[in-house]
Amino acid sequence: MAVGPGNIVALAPIAGVRIGVANAGIKQVTRPDVVLFEISASASVAGVFTKNAFCAAPVHVAKEHLQGFNEVNAARYLLVNTGNANAGTGEQGMLDAKLCCQALADKLGSSAQCVLPFSTGVIGELLPTAKITSVLDDVIRSLQMDNWRAAAAGILTTDTRIKGHSVSFELAGKSVLITGISKGSGMIRPNMATMLGFVATDADISPSVLQKLLTDATDQSFNRITVDGDTSTNDACILIASGASGVSITENTEAYVVFKQQLNALMLEIALQIVRDGEGATKLVKIVCEHAATVAEALEVAYTVAHSPLVKTALFASDANWGRILAAVGRSGLENLDVDRLKIYLDDICIVENGGRATSYTEEAGAKVMAQDEILIRIVLNRGEVSEAVWTTDLSHDYISINADYRS
C-alpha cells in the first residue's frame, strides 16, 4: 500500500554524471540490484551518513574515502547494491566493501579510494562479492546520462515505488538542473531518515559549500521523516555538483539563496515520497508543533506523537481519537507543560483546548479530516515562537505483515 498517486516527474540527466545498472541476482532476479554512478573529475561531492553506532561497513568505507579526498583523489564512482546491507558483518564486511571498490577501480584504471560503496538490504549476512564483481563489466557498459529512472528502480528493497524528482531553474541567465532519487520504506527515522539518496546538480559548487548545503537540506527533509522510529545502519545521502552548467554558486549571494531553496524543496519532495511509500502506509501525516520554546522541544513533541503506536493505529482506523494525541503530547517529557494553554488541531479543526475537548469540536468534523489520505496534526504549545514539522505514516496490518515476513 502507499499514499497518493505514485507517478514522478521525468528525471533530467545531469551533465557530468553517468549511471549504469545491472542485475547481480543478490536477492532480486527481475530488476537491477547494482547501480553505478560515474562522476566527472571536476565535480564536487558531499555526503551525510547514518548516526547509528552500528553503521554498516560500506558507510565506514564511504566516509573514509570521502574524507581522504584531495587534489589527486576525488569521488569518481558510487557503487550501490541492494539485497544485502553488509551491516553487522564485522571485519569481513570491511574487507568485502573494499574488495568491491578495488575490483571496480581495476576495471576503470582508477584507485579504490575514488569509489564510494553503498549497500542496502538484509542486515547480518556477508556481502556476496562474487555476484557483484561478476556484473561490473555489464554495469560499466550500460553507463549513460539518461539512466536516473533505472537507477531509482535499481536501489529499491521493500519499496513499492520508485522515488525521484527533478527541477530546472534559471540563475544568471543560465539553466540549472537538480535531479535526485531516494529509496526507503521501513527502518526509517533520522538521522539519516532515508536509507539512500543520490542527488546531483550541474551547478558549480565547492566541496565545503556543497557539504553545508547538503547538511542543511538533509536536516529539513530526510531528518524530519519517520515511519517506524528505527534508524537504519546504512543511511546515506550524496550530493554531486558537476559544474557542467557553468553556473557557479558561492555563499552570501542571491544565487545561493535560490539554489538552496530549490535544493531543499527537491530533497523534501524525495523524502516525502519515502513516507508515502512507508511500509504499510495508508496515510501521510504531517505533524507540526507550533509556538514551542525551542527547536528541541518542538521536535520532541512532534516525534512523540509521530511514534505513538496508539496514535498511528487510530490514524489507520481513520478514528479521530484525539485523546491519544493528547496523551502522547502529555508524555513527551516537557517541563512545566501547561495543558490549559495548549491547543491541538486536525487540519483547521480545533480538537483540544483548555485541557480537554474543544467546545466547538464535533465528531463529524474530526471524522471528515481523518478520512483524508493526507492529514495535518497541529500542536500549538504557546510557550514560544519556534515551529517544526515532521512527517510520518499510520501503523497498519500491512506493516506487521511486511516486517514479520521480511526474512522468510
Add this chain to the structure above:
Amino acid sequence: MAVGPGNIVALAPIAGVRIGVANAGIKQVTRPDVVLFEISASASVAGVFTKNAFCAAPVHVAKEHLQGFNEVNAARYLLVNTGNANAGTGEQGMLDAKLCCQALADKLGSSAQCVLPFSTGVIGELLPTAKITSVLDDVIRSLQMDNWRAAAAGILTTDTRIKGHSVSFELAGKSVLITGISKGSGMIRPNMATMLGFVATDADISPSVLQKLLTDATDQSFNRITVDGDTSTNDACILIASGASGVSITENTEAYVVFKQQLNALMLEIALQIVRDGEGATKLVKIVCEHAATVAEALEVAYTVAHSPLVKTALFASDANWGRILAAVGRSGLENLDVDRLKIYLDDICIVENGGRATSYTEEAGAKVMAQDEILIRIVLNRGEVSEAVWTTDLSHDYISINADYRS
C-alpha cells in the same frame, strides 16, 4: 491473545480492607465496572501516579486528597470505575470526580476528602456521573473482605485476564499477608506502567515508610514494563497497610528487608501479568542490559530495543533477526559505544560479538529460542557494572486490530 497460562493464585483477604463491586453499565454491561475499597481508619495509604502532563481529573483529585491527609482525615475509600478515564475533560472532569467522591462520602457519613477516585477507559468523554452514583448503594451493600477476585475483574478494560497475586510469610512469629491486583493491557509504559494497581498488606507501616516502599517497588516493577511505549493519563498504584496483623515494619530492620523483598516480588508478578496480557501479545520478552556504565544508559538501551517496531515484529514472527536488535542498540544514542566490545544473547545463545554475527551462532539455535513463549534478550555492553531489566511484548496483527477498532 496472551502469553502463558492465565490462572492466578487465590487472593487472600486482608483484614482492614473490604471491597464492593457493582455494574453501572458505563461501557460493560456483563461485568462489574465500579469497585469500592473501604480501608480501616488506622491504616496507612501510599500512592504513585502517572507522570503524563495530561493526567486525568481523578489523578489530580486523588493526589490532592492523599497529600491533604492528617490526623483527622485519612484515605478511607478508593472509588474506581472503568469504561471512562475522565481524562482530557477539563474543568468539568474535576467537578465530576469530586461529585462522585462527595456522593459516596454523603452515603457513608464521611468526608469527600477521604475518598480517592480512580478512572480508566476511553479518554475525552465526560464521566457518566449519574450512572456511577446510581450504583453506590449496591457497591456499599456488597462490601466484604473476600472480594479481591471480583475487584480484579471489575477494574479491567481491554484486558483479557484478571491480574492478581497474594503472598503470606512469617515475621516475628506472626503471619503477614500481601495481596494485590492490577489492570492494564495497552497504553503501557512507565511512569507508571500499570494503569491501575491496588495492593494491601496487614502489616503495620507508617505512611512515610509505606510511600518509600511503594515508590521503590514500583520502580522495579510497573516502571520496568512496556507494551507500546504509550504512558497512560490515568496510571496509579495504591499500597494500603492495615496493621491488622499486629506486625510492625520500621526501617533498618530485618523485617523491613524481608517485607520489601516480598512486596517487590509481588508487584513484579502483577506487573508481568500486565505484560503477558499486553494487547495482541504472543511473547513475553525480558530485555536485560548488562555491564552498562549507568542505570540511565542501561534503561535507554533496553527500552530502545523494547520499543523497536522492527524488533517487535521479528519477535511476533519468531524470527531470530538479530540484525534488528543490533540496529536498535546502535541507534539508542550512547556516546562512544564500542560495537566491537558488545555482545548480544538470545537466552544463552550468543548472537552478536566483534561487531557482527557470533561465529558460534547458528540459525537453528536462534530459531529454537525465538519459538519460545518467553524470550530473554541480553545485551552486554562491557562499559561498567550496572545491569537493568525491562519487560515487553511482541507487536502483532492483534495489536493493530484492537487499537484500530477500540472506539468503534
